[in-house]
Amino acid sequence: MIHRSSFLFPAPVYIAGGAAVVGPKEGEGPLKEYFDKIYPSIQSAEESWEKTEIAMQRDAVNLLLKKTRSEDRRVDLLLGGDLINQLTITNFAAGERDIPFLGLYNACATMAEGILLGASLINAGYIGSSVVVVSSHNATSERQFRYPTELGIQRPSWSQWTVTAAGALLLSSALSKIRVRGCTVGRVVDYGVKDANDMGAAMAPAAADTILRHLSFRGQSSDDYDLILSGDLGSRGLDLLKTLLRKEEILADERFQDSGRWMYFPKQDVFSGGSGAGCSASVWSSYLLNCFREKKYRRVLLIGTGALLSTISVGQGNTIPSIAHAVELERV
Amino acid sequence: MWTQFFWAFLVGGALCAAAQFVIDKTPFFVSSAHVLVGVVLFGEIMGFFGLYPRLIRFAGMGAAVPLSGFGNSMMEGVFHALKDEGFLGIFTGAFTAGAAGLCAVIVIGFFSAIFLKPKG
Amino acid sequence: MGDPLRDSMRASLEEARKKEYAALIEETKAPPPVLKNMVMAFLVGGLICLIAQILYALLVGTNLNDKDAITVVLLFLIFCGSVLTGLGVYDKIGKVAGAGSVVPISGFANSVVAPALEWKTEGLIAGLCAKLFSLAGPVIVFGVTGSVILGLIKYLWLLWTGGVP
Known part of the structure; x- marks a missing residue:
């Protein structure tokens, strides 16, 4: 069933497993026991932060293949992305593998974009399995998008902390516990937010748009889900999303949660919460899968949200276009 | 001497607090570069009217340490050179007066960056 | 689609929605704690100046003249600002002190060293030196x-x- 880029997959597509590798700060957060590997430092045994991020992607995929008892040759497609110019990180990490590769960029919505594309290709019968790997690194992104990390400046309370993490998921047509039921491709939504620190506010309208479209496509209400988990809106963005949805008469209650808020304890000084492509990727591929395994949730709607800003667009005073993709998961 | 300490603390602190007020009340995000540009220009304008040298006499390092002191000394340098060299002094004064500070920033900054590592 | 009246109605509805949202994000922004920030900036900035003044008093006691004593103190502060930046301390001071650690000349040194440190992976000349004055x-x-x-x-x-x- 297809309606204007909302898909309901007739053929079964499953999430066979996931692996997450995180940095030290994330390893002190509430989800620490669910991560597969915690790096002791944001730069471990590599000569640059970028190379550390490449190593994290490598580790995430290696751990995933080990956990799912698979190997490069048995995976049909590698979908991956990160935040650094021209997908530097992913291109190098993918170069080490014997898997055909497509690079993706949707900022923090990249994991959702990857699941959506991989699942669509599996559903169509073109491929049998796909690895989706997405990462971000606090220092590589800060120095690219904002200011040097050692600069002594104060950041506003509504800014977000870029997560140092890589998450990888294995999508497969072979039967397992979590099924990718359907998805909705988001539209670029721009409500004119210009403050590059206020990404939650920039992304909330995109998330609301996609949620509304997905629910209307499926003929559902928010009650039909046990959890509607956005990827990196932060506390501020999540509150704004709920306000926007209430205006559309959607019941926006405690079932709406945010990956960026799950990642850290409030006392970890992360302002509004975590952000960055690796945030949703690592939370979804570790803690969320575990929740499914423990039968905590039956039906979950993932909303990957991305702020599509660049240093050039922000420097020239442009607004921040945003996107959100929805992925519907179901316990089998 | 003790009153000099007191005034240095008070004036230096007050300049910083005033800058903080401007930062917090600016509707858009300002980086330290924006703040420092403002502070240097403030020092130059105060120096132009001869007010900043008085502040330095009064508060000592409380006025010399904030970057407005750097702006003032460039302004003073231009005035001195103007007196000594005439018109061309306008173009030499700023760097002559700021030479020690600029040289130190470049050399010390260069070696710090070479020998130390960013912590993230 | 294609109906100009409907299109213009949709456009004006969209415009109204954006305006409403702009108002919403302004009113939900928690304003910065101006007073607390100012007090911290005052204390830290004042303290840096006080330390400088004490150093100056010590130096003037030796055979340095007034102007040279000021220069030496400023050089010392530039040195401290640079080294503390390289040790990863200055950004932590800055987080608490705000303008209190930006406005003194050590903050100028911080804005010189911070980008240079991070770009040294891109080479000595094209990286470190080129970025020395980026801020x-x-x-x-x-x-x-x-x-x-x-x-x-x-x-x-x-x-x-x-x-x-």
């Missing part, structure tokens, strides 16, 4: 240009009043 450059540009413009004004004033040297 501090504007300060020097404005400082020098400002002093030249004000110097010109002074010169013209002297011409006008007949006091040209």
